Amino acid sequence: MVTSFEALLPEPQVDEVSVRILDAALAEYLDHGLRRTSVDEVARRAGLGRATLYRRFASRDELVQAVLVRESRRFFAAINDAVESLPTIAERLVEGFVVGLRTAREQPLLGRLLQSEPEFLLPFLTIHGGPAIAIARQFMADQYRRSPEYRANTEVDPDEFAEILVRLSMSLVLTPQTCLPLETDDDVRATARRYFLPLLKS
Amino acid sequence: MVTSFEALLPEPQVDEVSVRILDAALAEYLDHGLRRTSVDEVARRAGLGRATLYRRFASRDELVQAVLVRESRRFFAAINDAVESLPTIAERLVEGFVVGLRTAREQPLLGRLLQSEPEFLLPFLTIHGGPAIAIARQFMADQYRRSPEYRANTEVDPDEFAEILVRLSMSLVLTPQTCLPLETDDDVRATARRYFLPLLKS
Numbered sequence: 001m002v003t004s005f006e007a008l009l010p011e012p013q014v015d016e017v018s019v020r021i022l023d024a025a026l027a028e029y030l031d032h033g034l035r036r037t038s039v040d041e042v043a044r045r046a047g048l049g050r051a052t053l054y055r056r057f058a059s060r061d062e063l064v065q066a067v068l069v070r071e072s073r074r075f076f077a078a079i080n081d082a083v084e085s086l087p088t089i090a091e092r093l094v095e096g097f098v099v100g101l102r103t104a105r106e107q108p109l110l111g112r113l114l115q116s117e118p119e120f121l122l123p124f125l126t127i128h129g130g131p132a133i134a135i136a137r138q139f140m141a142d143q144y145r146r147s148p149e150y151r152a153n154t155e156v157d158p159d160e161f162a163e164i165l166v167r168l169s170m171s172l173v174l175t176p177q178t179c180l181p182l183e184t185d186d187d188v189r190a191t192a193r194r195y196f197l198p199l200l201k202s
Numbered sequence: 203m204v205t206s207f208e209a210l211l212p213e214p215q216v217d218e219v220s221v222r223i224l225d226a227a228l229a230e231y232l233d234h235g236l237r238r239t240s241v242d243e244v245a246r247r248a249g250l251g252r253a254t255l256y257r258r259f260a261s262r263d264e265l266v267q268a269v270l271v272r273e274s275r276r277f278f279a280a281i282n283d284a285v286e287s288l289p290t291i292a293e294r295l296v297e298g299f300v301v302g303l304r305t306a307r308e309q310p311l312l313g314r315l316l317q318s319e320p321e322f323l324l325p326f327l328t329i330h331g332g333p334a335i336a337i338a339r340q341f342m343a344d345q346y347r348r349s350p351e352y353r354a355n356t357e358v359d360p361d362e363f364a365e366i367l368v369r370l371s372m373s374l375v376l377t378p379q380t381c382l383p384l385e386t387d388d389d390v391r392a393t394a395r396r397y398f399l400p401l402l403k404s
Contacts, residue, residue, distance in 0.1 A: 118329055130377060178335075179361045198401055
């Protein structure tokens with residue numbers, strides 16, 4: 001498992017053949033799930049020999065992990081793109097939550113695996129979820145540390161604050177049934193303002 | 203599955219034979235897990251015939267559910283006992299979190315099943331976790347609604363507030379690895395004061 005945020009950003013140098021393999025693997029996983037996809041099927045879909053594939057990804061598990069890392073990187077990049085030009089930490093926080101929740105809800109592989117192979121994914125998001133939480137926390141806390149407000153408000157611990165938001169977000173992705181108003185982006189925005197911003201003030 | 207808090211409280215009338223069966227089932231589950239425990243073994247441990255057991259619990263699944271409901275009821279009763287005499291909602295909230303987290307961490311059956319049979323328990327606490335969240339939310343929101351502070355502060359939505367705390371608590375039980383100070387009861391108390399009480403004020 002990837003255990004630090006550095007492993008996710010910046011985008012590593014990836015050759016064109018590796019991209020073809022990762023694209024083919026993602027498409028196979030979406031069509032057939034993880035368990036029922038073999039390395040041979042990925043190679044065939046990519047139009048490559050299995051030896052070529054194995055030179056880049058030594059095992060089935062390594063290929064699965066590489067696809068999941070790429071999807072995670074895209075997830076954080078989407079949030080980053082949405083918030084980096086916003087002027088205040090409060091706005092970045094609120095919009096980051098809006099975009100993060102929307103992106104996670106619409107993430108095709110996440111939705112597919114939670115529905116068809118929860119026994120594979122759930123442990124990495126729960127009982128073995130320490131690394132996933134740490135990566136997301138680090139991403140959010142780094143954003144906060146870079147902001148001018150952080151230097152003005154040393155009362156807030158960026159890691160603790162970020163972890164609370166990460167845990168809530170993960171819970172809402174895993175269990176969407178909720179009494180919180182989170183249906184539209186505007187709902188999500190208002191809920192973030194109502195419940196997260198007070199934590200920045202005290 | 204139980205889907206409302208009323209199903210958990212008050213304690214139903216339970217005859218002495220049912221109690222013996224539930225005690226025996228709990229002991230078997232702790233010793234051998236759910237999957238490897240048969241109804242026959244529970245009956246033997248209780249010193250009863252299997253016909254007697256089946257008159258009270260029509261199936262293996264019904265017996266499992268009855269044990270889980272009883273453990274859940276005990277969990278909420280422990281929190282209730284710890285907080286009911288406290289004078290303010292803030293104190294009840296903080297102590298409820300302290301006792302709830304400690305009780306969940308020390309809950310033998312929860313710990314056993316999360317370790318040995320996560321594939322059984324995790325779905326009911328995540329992708330099918332709506333009812334579990336709703337029950338805990340209702341328990342906490344009812345406590346809040348009965349408090350004098352509620353009538354003085356109609357800005358706070360008890361259900362929304364409770365759901366945020368329930369989701370965070372569940373996340374911390376499922377994934378204990380955290381940067382939040384939660385080691386001792388005093389740590390938990392301070393963290394609850396630091397991060398939950400501000401939500402009551404705005």
